[in-house]
Amino acid sequence: MKLYLNEISSAASRVRIALAIKNINVETVAVTILGEHPENRSADYLRINPQGLVPALVTDQGTLITQSIAIIEYLDEWQPEPPLLPQDLELRALSRSVAIAIAAEIHALVPPRIARRLAALPGVDAAVIADWNRHWTVEGLGAVEQLLQTRRAGPYIGGQQPSLGDILLFPQAINAERMGIDLAQWPTLAAIHARLKDIPAFADNAPAPRR
Ligand SMILES: N[C@@H](CCC(=O)N[C@@H](CS)C(=O)NCC(=O)O)C(=O)O
Structure with a gap:
């Protein structure tokens, strides 16, 4: 592959x-x-x-x-092992909801092609684009925090093991921190993110910072 x-x-x-x-x-x-x-x-x-x-x-x-x-x-x-979606149907749905909320409602609004298009519009400079990126990240992660607060106990979004939702949360939370956004305003999200940072599969594969 x-x-x-x-x-x-x-x-x-x-x-x-x-x-x-x-x-x-x-x-x-x-x-x-x-x-x-x-x-x-x-x-x-x-x-x-x-x-x-x-x-x-x-x-x-x-x-x-x-x-x-x-x-x-x-x-x-x-390759089903280890599984990336929880067995429990409701946790499985939650894991997918978080993943899609991040991919579709945050990330889709802030990639390079959106910045390029915004930059081509009259009156849009780097500060406006930074404000745009920050706005959608804060609004989107705030909504993810609300979703996460509905979940049952467990160290990760889908319970005992990291799953799809955690995999999408991790890089988005890192990008938010790089924008200077304090994750502590979302206590559930911040706690899960802190646990993910300790897992080598996550820590070793974070997005590199832009140079
Ligand atoms: N929804 C897509 C998003 C893919 C995406 O936007 N990738 C970015 C990098 S993070 C990209 O290729 N950007 C190029 C561009 O925006 O021109 C996915 O989940 O794979």
């Missing part, structure tokens, strides 16, 4: 964490996503992933799998 990624990408970090938890090795191909001519917009990469995003996984059969959640669920079904 071949995984197209970038070290700063939080969406790719999710897949790297899942691979580490499952101890699966794949070939990786780095694709730049910043700058004037990022490789993710090149004709060569668009032939591989027409959406022009990382991560993208190409299986040994040559099938393209896009979208980090779909890739993680594919890996989980391909």
Whole structure:
């Protein structure tokens, strides 16, 4: 299998964490996503992933799998141990709710392509973009905290083991901290995040800071 990624990408970090938890090795191909001519917009990469995003996984059969959640669920079904979704149906749903809340309602509003588009609009400078990113991150993680407060006890979102929701929470919380957002305002989220930081599969696969 071949995984197209970038070290700063939080969406790719999710897949790297899942691979580490499952101890699966794949070939990786780095694709730049910043700058004037990022490789993710090149004709060569668009032939591989027409959406022009990382991560993208190409299986040994040559099938393209896009979208980090779909890739993680594919890996989980391909190699079920250790499972990345809780057995309990309600916790399973919660884990997915958190994952989708992060992917669809936070991350989708703050990637480089959104910043590039905003920067092209009149009157939008770096400060406006920073405010935009911060706004959607604070609003989104605040909603995740509310969701997490509904959950039953357990160290992680889905109970005793880290699951899909934790995998999406980790890089997003790191990005929030890098924006100077204090996670302590969300006590449940902050406690789970602190526990995840102690797990090598998470800590070793955090998104790299932007240089
Ligand atoms: N929903 C997608 C998001 C993928 C995504 O936006 N990836 C970012 C990096 S974190 C990217 O490729 N950005 C390139 C760009 O925005 O131009 C997923 O979960 O895989």
